[in-house]
Amino acid sequence: MDEPAGSTQRSRVEVHMAEVVIATRAKDYAQWYQDVIAAAELAEAAGVVRGCMVVRPHGWAIWEKIQAELDRRFKETGHQNAAFPMLIPLSFLQKEAQHATGFAMECAVVTHAGLRAVDGKIELKSELEEPYVVRPTSETIIGHFFAKWIDSYRDLPLLLNQWCSVMRWELRTRLFLRTAEFWWQEGHTAHASHEDALEEVLRMLEVYRDVYENVLAIPVIKGIKTANERFAGALETYCVEALMQDGKSLQGATSHDLGQNFGRAFNVTFQNKEGVRDFVWQTSWGCTTRTIGALIMVHSDDNGLVLPPKVAPIHVAIVPIYRKDEEKERVLEVAHRIARELREDGLVVKVDDREGMKPGAKYYEWERKGVPLRVEVGPRDIEANTVVAKLRACDDQKKTIPMASLGVEVGKLLDFLQKALYDRALAFRTANTVHVDSWSDFVDVFKDERNSKFVYAHWDGTTETELAIKEATKATIRCIPLPDQGLTVEPGKCVKTGNPSAQRVLFAKNY
């Protein structure tokens, strides 16, 4: 950088004044991601527990919003919530071979029960006869209970979901994206036919798409995973994939067609209408706290977190501005009155009446926390019977709004932002999606470490080629897009081998 002498010193002072420093995306994307989380007080590494995170109140509030949107849709589609043990007998995990090997490396295991004090030191007391695995997912233990509960076709479909945390002993962790413990929901259903199960798989995939696009304002591609990327123990894994600002893909949610694999493993059988006993057809589907990572990486900017109004824990922050005590009294009264009015419209409103903090400092704080709309109220506004409003992103202009139409205007602004964020994310994806037909072009697209893309290219359908492409470019097949995803299904030649290909698939580097 060609900076004039002394400017480093000056900018250092500014950084200190800024109090919270967020790296820019262009300079260090990974650092920026962590800074946004810290600055918005979403979460932090537990530190005392390897690989685990503490989700702080503001982060958890976002998760609660996501949960509420998903849960409502699960109920609307006939599912009930339940809870199963966090500990799973080791023997259960072994019953489905694919499943067992898929999760073997990442299981935490409970081997002891009880503690005892020996010479003032705490020791493990008794070793368990059969160790328990801390659930990495619950197909096995739920399979066990399905076997108990299901006997007739009249018991089907059985449509359950549980909200819980699971543990996978990850070797490399990143807040929200990959931690040892994470929070999620896992749906588990049993059906009388493969057709019914498949319908369920697609129904729930559509729920995820709906929440991603209409609530989180994140456009997604629906698709099927390749054999290589499939859930351990599934016949087929469906997913929604989203493009992050650094060009990498993030799997937003998955929905699995488990076929009869777990039915066989756990002997989950039922008598059909003809009196013949058969194994049930199962599905499972899940969405995790990783979604918050997607929210950060799709919408947020160098000033911090940006949240679509529908998942913002606080919709409006009102900053009062005053000099003298008598101004303060009048301004706060109006601020609280406005807050009451907006709350009647169902909005969560915060009046920031903290003393000893300049308005500007408050603006920056609410901005880095992702509050969609800031309203400023000062003596001039009261005089003119207006307020000043500023959206967090997608519109840099402050707006002056008549007090009388505040409720309507705030609603409009929030709707505008919700849509603008989606449009912006979609435009970004469109601009960063390419069709590639030659191997040299393919390699070229993924050469840049800092900015990759969504690439639609032909693939010959073999795991061998898939792995060779990954080896050469670090890009993997994120999914085979479903026919309704706007991609023309046409045959061609594999970008790597030249062998026949039925359709293009989505390649990207991924999280």
Added chain:
RNA sequence: CGGGGCGUGGCUCAGCUUGGCUAGAGCGCUGCGUUCGGGACGCAGAGGUCGUAGGUUCAAAUCCUAUCGCCCCGACCA
């Protein structure tokens, strides 16, 4: 789990190479006063077993060993 980096008040760091004063700074925090339409200022304060455990030494934040945690790259994965 392999390679690399880093652990010093709440945060960002200086001090370590070459062991030795009472372990410092800025920001933040507390109190008081003045301020307040985009990150305020003055004065007075509080706050640290230098990640942890051993070792070397008359003496360790500093040297050695082990260990834990975090960050980056890789392999693996939601």
